[in-house]
Amino acid sequence: MSLNSWGMYPKRQNTSFILNDKNGLKEQIAKDKEFISFGNGRSYGDSALNDNIIYCKPYNYFLGFDEENGILHCQSGVLLSEIIEIFAPKGWFLKVTPGTKLITVGGAIASDIHGKNHHVEGCFSSCVQEFSLMLPNGEIKTCTKDDELFLATCGGMGLTGVILYAKIGLKKINSKYIEQTTIKTKNLAETFEVFEKYSDQPYSVAWIDCLASGDDIGKCLLMIGNFAHDGKLDFKEKKKLNIPFNFPSFALNNLSVRAFNWLYYKKAPNGVSKQKIDIDTFFYPLDAINNWNRIYGKDGFTQYQFVLPKDVSYDGLKEILTKISNSGKGSFLAVLKLCGKANENYLSFPMEGYSLALDFKIKPGLFEFLNVLDDIVLKYGGRIYLAKDTRVSKETFEKGYPQINKFRQIRKKYDMYKKFNSLQSKRVGI
Structure with missing residues (x-):
């Protein structure tokens, strides 16, 4: 059984050991091989790929x-x-x-x-x-x-x-319902203003039009929410749509992304609107579509997610969004979130500031463009999220994670380098 990541890139043949019991796992690990754990295959890049995989979902x-x-x-x-x-x-x-x-x-x-x-x-x-x-x-x-x-x-x-x-x-x-408030903003300054205004709310996220330009850069639909208190807890899974095959490569292009972004932003009421929606609609809108990764075609896609320190987030995001808009390499999935303080874990991603995640179809010139974005992220003291990454360099990754050597010391102390490795870990040197 060969397993792939959600981004369908890179494609790698592998041998899978199915985890059923701890004694069988112990025997497998004792063999002269290296492994990486694999769950349900929803990490986007190569963090759960190697020649030998421990399939943990069962x-x-x-x-x-x-x-x-x-x-x-x-x-x-x-x-x-x-x-x-x-x-x-x-x-x-x-x-x-x-x-x-x-x-x-x-x-x-x-x-x-x-x-x-x-x-x-x-x-x-x-x-x-x-x-x-x-x-x-x-x-x-x-x-x-x-x-x-x-x-x-x-x-x-x-x-x-x-x-x-x-x-x-x-x-x-x-309740199984979320009371959602949607605020439509006109530019990045307004987007930051409303994020801060509603920062006391338990949930907040924004879809941002990453192809907007000029005075419109950073316009978004900000959704904030909290659980209702109506006692309605009869939660059930909804029926799902399905993408049965990979879309042709030409289907997702600059024009189709611009059209989607325009329609999605246009349909939302101006100002502030309220509605009650279920858990799945608020938290997991894309889970309603089986195999939605196929819309990017057979060559796959990557998600580029970074976080910037709060005091420079506005300037950094404006520079990055301008670069993306000018390139025409936009994404219709562009998610902006407010992050709280970093924790003590050695390689955890969030820091106090703003995080932006964008999906890009794999095509010639993309990785060179993302290298340019990497330089801007580092310029503002930010970092890249490994769970979404498939191409960041060792040098760029290291600069974003000040506790990386503590992690390496643990790996060395417990002799982990001999047994647990991924394509990603080899690429970024961890």
Whole structure:
């Protein structure tokens, strides 16, 4: 069984070992090979690719739930969607969730994912009580907060070992609905103004028109939200659309992206509008479409996500958005988020400031253009997110992560370099 990332780039043949039990895993790791863990394949680049893969998704049992404290004990292959399906009707939800629920708990820890409430709740690791980790020698360690293996593993992209179990905290909710307010802004200055105005709200995210130019640069639709209190908890999965094949390469181009951006922005009411929407619509709009990655064609795509320090975010984003607009290499998926303070984990991505994520179809000249954006990100003291990356250089990556040598020391201390590696880890030297 050969597995690929969500971005479908790079394509790599691999051999997969299916994780069913810890004893079989120990025997597999003892072999003279190197591995990387693979969950549900929703990381965009090469962070979960190598010649040999440990396929963790089948390791997906629920082990217990402490209703008094909201602590869920489960195996690492459990999907966030499975947690929501079972626990949302009981009045519980994830404290931190990314823009897709189709990822494993192990993947959420390894990427230290964040969501629309980072400015309030932080990363996924903030709700992780503990997890168990199989090391290169087959030993299983229980890792808790402030443990060096906890700090290295959360955000460590699977390079410290194989996560087996985890205990995570859920939050109490009283509705399957979100009360959403949408604010339409005219430019980047207005966008920053409304982000700050509503920074006390638990959830916020903006779709930004990255092809807007001149006085319109940075115009957006900012969505803020909070759970309703209507007692309606009859959550059920919706039926999904499906993209049955890869779109032809010409279907997604500068003209089609501009048309989509114009229509999406135009249809929204001017000023402020309110509505009540369900959990899936607010948190996971793209999950409603199976195989949506196929719209980018057979050559695949990459997501470029960076974060800039708050005091320079406005200037940095304006420069980057101007560069993107002038290039015509825009994305119709352009997501701007406000991030809170960085945590202590060695390779966690968010820092206090603003994060922008954009999807780009793989085509000639793209990586050279992204190298130009890298230089601007570094100029403003920002960094790139490994869970989305497929091409950043070692030099660029290192400059963004001041604790990278602590991570390397842990890898060396536990002899992890011999067993746990990915195409990405070799590329960026971690």
